[in-house]
Amino acid sequence: MSCAVLNRIKELRFDRDEMTQQDLADRIGVTRQTVNAIELGKYSPSLEVAFRIAAVFGVPLEQVFQFDEKKGG
Amino acid sequence: MSFREKSAWISAVLISLFLLSYFVPTLGGHVSGAQRLHHFLLVVLTFATLEIVLHAVIAIRSPRDARAPKDERERLIALKAARISYYVLMVGALSSIFTIHLGAGAARIVGHMFLSVVVAELVRFVSIIVFHRRGV
Numbered sequence: 583m584s585c586a587v588l589n590r591i592k593e594l595r596f597d598r599d600e601m602t603q604q605d606l607a608d609r610i611g612v613t614r615q616t617v618n619a620i621e622l623g624k625y626s627p628s629l630e631v632a633f634r635i636a637a638v639f640g641v642p643l644e645q646v647f648q649f650d651e652k653k654g655g
Numbered sequence: 656m657s658f659r660e661k662s663a664w665i666s667a668v669l670i671s672l673f674l675l676s677y678f679v680p681t682l683g684g685h686v687s688g689a690q691r692l693h694h695f696l697l698v699v700l701t702f703a704t705l706e707i708v709l710h711a712v713i714a715i716r717s718p719r720d721a722r723a724p725k726d727e728r729e730r731l732i733a734l735k736a737a738r739i740s741y742y743v744l745m746v747g748a749l750s751s752i753f754t755i756h757l758g759a760g761a762a763r764i765v766g767h768m769f770l771s772v773v774v775a776e777l778v779r780f781v782s783i784i785v786f787h788r789r790g791v
Binding site (some may be wrong): 611612613614615616619622623624625627628631 | 656657660720723726727728762787789790791
């Protein structure tokens with residue numbers, strides 16, 4: 583099951599001193615498995631979690647998440 | 656594997672064993688009369704004990720995950736799984752009531768309803784596992 587929302591979270595994590603999924607999970611208040619599910623496109627986070635992820639990386643939301651119009655329908 | 660998924664696996668396996676160890680002998684007529692209550696209590700106590708012990712083991716191995724509240728994805732998984740199991744429970748309950756018209760006695764109707772509850776719970780835990788594996 584893949585979502586219409588794509589993301590660059592894994593890339594951004596590695597650019598931030600190879601931040602681990604657990605570290606990111608702790609910062610945004612979800613489990614490591616949820617971070618993994620988001621990265622793999624198995625789960626679309628809520629707006630709040632999406633904004634928290636962007637805040638951790640210090641970038642705008644659009645640089646973290648992109649909407650795939652083909653999958654979005 | 657997250658704590659919630661491990662918990663779901665434990666419950667799914669134990670409920671499956673419960674189904675086999677209680678309903679198969681009971682519905683097959685191998686346990687009857689006074690033995691039925693004794694058999695029921697034995698199976699329920701064994702099930703409850705194993706649930707507690709196995710959940711304690713995984714909690715001790717991952718205390719932080721066990722204490723953490725459900726995050727948004729886990730809450731969504733729980734809600735979706737509960738919705739699916741609700742439909743299973745409703746079908747089971749209504750079919751149990753329908754057995755009245757087939758001449759079933761009170762004991763059989765209650766047995767069918769109990770089976771519906773157990774199957775619905777199994778479906779709920781299987782759904783949780785599927786959502787964790789495939790995504791939600």
